[in-house]
Amino acid sequence: MTDNRQLQKMALDFSNDPHKRYNILTGEWMLVSPHRTKRPWQGKVEKPPVTDRPKHDPKCYLCPGNVRANGTQTPVYEATYVFNNDFGALIPNTSKASYKKGLLKAAGEKGICRVICFSPDHSLTLPDMSIEAIEKVIDLWQSEYKELGSKKFIKHVQIFENKGATMGCSNPHPHGQIWAQSSIPQEVVKKSKQQKKYWRANNQSLLQAYLTQELEEKERLVCENEHFVALVPFWAVWPYEAMIIPRRHFQHIGQLTAAEKTAYAAILKDLTQRFDKVFDISFPYSSGIHQAPTDGKAHPEWHFHMAFYPPLLRSATVKKFMVGYEMFANPQRDITAEMAAAKLRG
Numbered sequence: 001m002t003d004n005r006q007l008q009k010m011a012l013d014f015s016n017d018p019h020k021r022y023n024i025l026t027g028e029w030m031l032v033s034p035h036r037t038k039r040p041w042q043g044k045v046e047k048p049p050v051t052d053r054p055k056h057d058p059k060c061y062l063c064p065g066n067v068r069a070n071g072t073q074t075p076v077y078e079a080t081y082v083f084n085n086d087f088g089a090l091i092p093n094t095s096k097a098s099y100k101k102g103l104l105k106a107a108g109e110k111g112i113c114r115v116i117c118f119s120p121d122h123s124l125t126l127p128d129m130s131i132e133a134i135e136k137v138i139d140l141w142q143s144e145y146k147e148l149g150s151k152k153f154i155k156h157v158q159i160f161e162n163k164g165a166t167m168g169c170s171n172p173h174p175h176g177q178i179w180a181q182s183s184i185p186q187e188v189v190k191k192s193k194q195q196k197k198y199w200r201a202n203n204q205s206l207l208q209a210y211l212t213q214e215l216e217e218k219e220r221l222v223c224e225n226e227h228f229v230a231l232v233p234f235w236a237v238w239p240y241e242a243m244i245i246p247r248r249h250f251q252h253i254g255q256l257t258a259a260e261k262t263a264y265a266a267i268l269k270d271l272t273q274r275f276d277k278v279f280d281i282s283f284p285y286s287s288g289i290h291q292a293p294t295d296g297k298a299h300p301e302w303h304f305h306m307a308f309y310p311p312l313l314r315s316a317t318v319k320k321f322m323v324g325y326e327m328f329a330n331p332q333r334d335i336t337a338e339m340a341a342a343k344l345r346g
Contacts, residue, residue, distance in 0.1 A: 014032075017034070018032065020032070021234060025190070025191045026187070026190040026191060030330055031330060033332060054122060054123060060171065062074065062171055063173060064081075070086045072086065077117065079133070080139075082144060088179075090111025090180075091111065093110075094108050094109065111181035113177065114148075116175060119133060125272070126161075126174065129174070131262065131266050134269055141289070144157070156294060158179045159178050162177075162286050164283070167285065180294075194206065195302060207249075220232045220337050222344045225270075228245065228260075229247065230245075230271045231243055232340045232341040233337065237332075237333055239320055239333065239340060241308065241309055241310070244308075251292040252304055274344045286308075286309045287309070290305055320333075
């Protein structure tokens with residue numbers, strides 16, 4: 001018969017035992033190796049990011065009044081500003097033709113890419129902006145989702161931000177992007193499948209059920225307010241990965257109430273300020289909003305959320321690389337979600 005000592009030995013120790021974790025939103029597994037946090041580091045060390053920037057840079061094509069690379073003059077905007085990306089990855093007038101030859105397949109992909117300037121002040125980032133200023137960014141996200149999503153050939157609108165040179169951001173001016181396209185991208189397809197399966201079986205949002213459990217356990221919570229919760233997801237891959245989930249189940253950003261919009265701005269500021277305090281620098285990350293596709297179908301299963309993938313691992317100059325095992329097998333991390341959440345809370 002198994003005694004209590006044997007049961008204790010068999011139980012998973014998340015702080016020391018290598019283990020797998022399941023991502024409920026994608027149906028995929030990832031590997032956690034917490035014991036590796038004790039190993040010495042001899043990897044690449046990046047240069048710390050430059051943080052001293054002027055309010056207006058005459059060489060920056062996103063600053064008010066400056067001329068962009070294609071000769072267009074950026075207007076003297078006073079809050080937010082959006083324009084079609086001069087070098088967009090997607091264009092609306094591409095060929096719609098498809099290609100098939102043996103096992104090879106391809107198809108034209110139409111779309112629209114836009115750039116959103118968060119502020120006319122070149123020196124700012126989202127955590128530096130006021131809640132009122134961030135609300136204006138959310139206003140623009142809402143109007144762009146509605147306007148782009150209403151076009152017949154657009155099936156999905158992806159709102160995202162790459163912050164910092166470490167994330168490949170080519171311009172330090174506070175800005176994000178929107179890629180709207182004629183098909184639904186793979187990550188969204190996976191999340192749609194998982195959420196729909198749970199909705200049909202339980203008549204409840206998958207993230208609503210997940211959030212209820214996280215609020216009970218509290219281990220991975222970072223910050224919260226009346227309408228939103230920020231946490232490190234149980235299946236997080238990036239060292240300080242985080243997710244913002246609304247307490248109320250709704251499908252897309254256009255459904256925010258006035259109170260929820262203010263609360264969303266507040267938790268965006270709170271979470272990103274916590275990022276900056278981890279290593280006392282302007283924290284780089286890629287963030288993205290996931291919400292219902294704009295394909296004209298009802299998506300009651302979808303639960304709006306926003307994810308943040310910061311790459312920094314051990315310090316302001318050491319980042320995580322997705323290489324080797326991650327490229328050929330599946331994602332892996334050393335710092336557990338619980339460790340990261342504790343650090344962000346503190």
